[in-house]
Amino acid sequence: MESVDRVLTLGDLDQLTLPAVPLAVLGDPIEHSLSPAMHNAALAALAEEDPVFADWHYFRVRVAVNHLECSVARLFALGFKGLNLTLPHKIEAFDLVTAVEPAVAAMGAVNTLLATELGYRGTNTDGWGIARAVERAFDRRLGEGPVVLCGAGGAARAVAVQALNDGVRDLWLGNRGEQNLTRLLQQLTDAGHDLSGVRPFLFDAPPVDVPDDALLINATSAGLRADDALPFSPDFLGPEGAILDTTYGTPNAWRRWAAERGVPYADGLLMLVYQGQRSLELWTGREVPTEVMLNAAQNALAARSVS
Numbered sequence: 001m002e003s004v005d006r007v008l009t010l011g012d013l014d015q016l017t018l019p020a021v022p023l024a025v026l027g028d029p030i031e032h033s034l035s036p037a038m039h040n041a042a043l044a045a046l047a048e049e050d051p052v053f054a055d056w057h058y059f060r061v062r063v064a065v066n067h068l069e070c071s072v073a074r075l076f077a078l079g080f081k082g083l084n085l086t087l088p089h090k091i092e093a094f095d096l097v098t099a100v101e102p103a104v105a106a107m108g109a110v111n112t113l114l115a116t117e118l119g120y121r122g123t124n125t126d127g128w129g130i131a132r133a134v135e136r137a138f139d140r141r142l143g144e145g146p147v148v149l150c151g152a153g154g155a156a157r158a159v160a161v162q163a164l165n166d167g168v169r170d171l172w173l174g175n176r177g178e179q180n181l182t183r184l185l186q187q188l189t190d191a192g193h194d195l196s197g198v199r200p201f202l203f204d205a206p207p208v209d210v211p212d213d214a215l216l217i218n219a220t221s222a223g224l225r226a227d228d229a230l231p232f233s234p235d236f237l238g239p240e241g242a243i244l245d246t247t248y249g250t251p252n253a254w255r256r257w258a259a260e261r262g263v264p265y266a267d268g269l270l271m272l273v274y275q276g277q278r279s280l281e282l283w284t285g286r287e288v289p290t291e292v293m294l295n296a297a298q299n300a301l302a303a304r305s306v307s
């Protein structure tokens with residue numbers, strides 16, 4: 001289908017012959033999204049087992065920040081069975097859905113919508129994605145040992161809720177600015193989480209009592225560019241610890257620091273793949289092959305870096 005390779009607008013959808021089951025990711029910008037490659041590769045694999053999936057297709061649609069509500073309504077009317085939301089729509093979409101999965105309501109954001117008779121039901125698979133990524137990359141559970149979570153934005157909130165749901169006992173929660181850190185702590189309290197094991201800090205005063213086997217999760221935007229400085233030096237980490245970076249595709253300062261210190265490191269591609277896999281499983285009701293999605297994401301990323 002030719003349209004998968006280009007970014008669509010809502011207007012383009014009127015000219016398009018839609019497949020039996022259309023899916024899409026909405027965002028702005030959206031041209032660099034790896035999701036269409038991942039999802040369409042997985043749908044092709046599912047179609048080999050069951051031909052019904054041959055007429056499913058995943059599009060990318062550019063939706064500007066002020067147009068989310070009318071776009072979601074339009075896509076529902078057009079019969080889109082599932083939607084993913086990426087920047088900047090995850091928080092606004094939370095207020096547009098008819099219902100939210102209770103386990104993820106505290107995340108205050110949704111990245112996956114599933115059509116029901118009444119409208120879209122919302123859920124958030126980012127927390128699932130990070131938990132599976134930690135297991136695969138480091139053979140440990142997210143809730144198992146000490147965690148240092150860096151960041152207080154949307155991604156950090158999803159990770160914090162997942163870690164608390166998974167039973168983490170010692171959670172250091174750090175951010176650059178005090179305002180967003182305070183807001184995140186308040187949101188977690190309002191959502192009913194027990195914060196007795198949570199120790200907040202600011203990056204200009206990093207903690208000194210973190211065990212060397214802690215898992216550090218970078219959920220800040222520091223690391224999106226190769227020349228971004230580390231927000232602080234995590235000198236407490238040793239080779240028994242680990243760094244899970246939510247950014248991906250960039251040889252950044254976190255990766256370099258981990259390589260120099262012999263600390264295991266994984267970037268955010270696995271998280272992206274697992275959150276996508278979970279979304280597709282919710283839409284299809286089938287088990288979706290992880291490796292097909294991972295290979296497609298790696299190939300799309302490689303193609304992006306040479307283009």
Ligand code: NDP
Binds near residue numbers: 129153155222269
């Ligand atoms: P937000 O804009 O909501 O939050 C950004 C966070 O980064 C804030 O805590 C902010 O601190 C901090 N920050 C920004 N710049 C710096 C800097 N130079 N130094 C230190 N801290 C900084 O973004 P999101 O939470 O949505 O996204 C955060 C990261 O997570 C992004 O890199 C994104 O790509 C990644 N992500 C990856 C996913 C995946 O599947 N792999 C899924 C979702 C997100 P302050 O509050 O002080 O401004």
